[in-house]
Amino acid sequence: MRLTRKRFGDDIASRSAPLLDQVTSYQALEDLAEAIMDCPDGEVWIQKVNGAAR
16 A cells, blocks of 8 residues: 555556555455556556456
């Protein structure tokens, strides 16, 4: 959450929080930790998190 807030701001961080809570795979969380650096904007980040939460 700190990385999300720092990179994309409070709105994207609050929107992604419930999605991140649904991610149960450790590997998926590691992948997201790397992906946050490659996402060009917050909307792409939300899409990535949403995909990992499924």
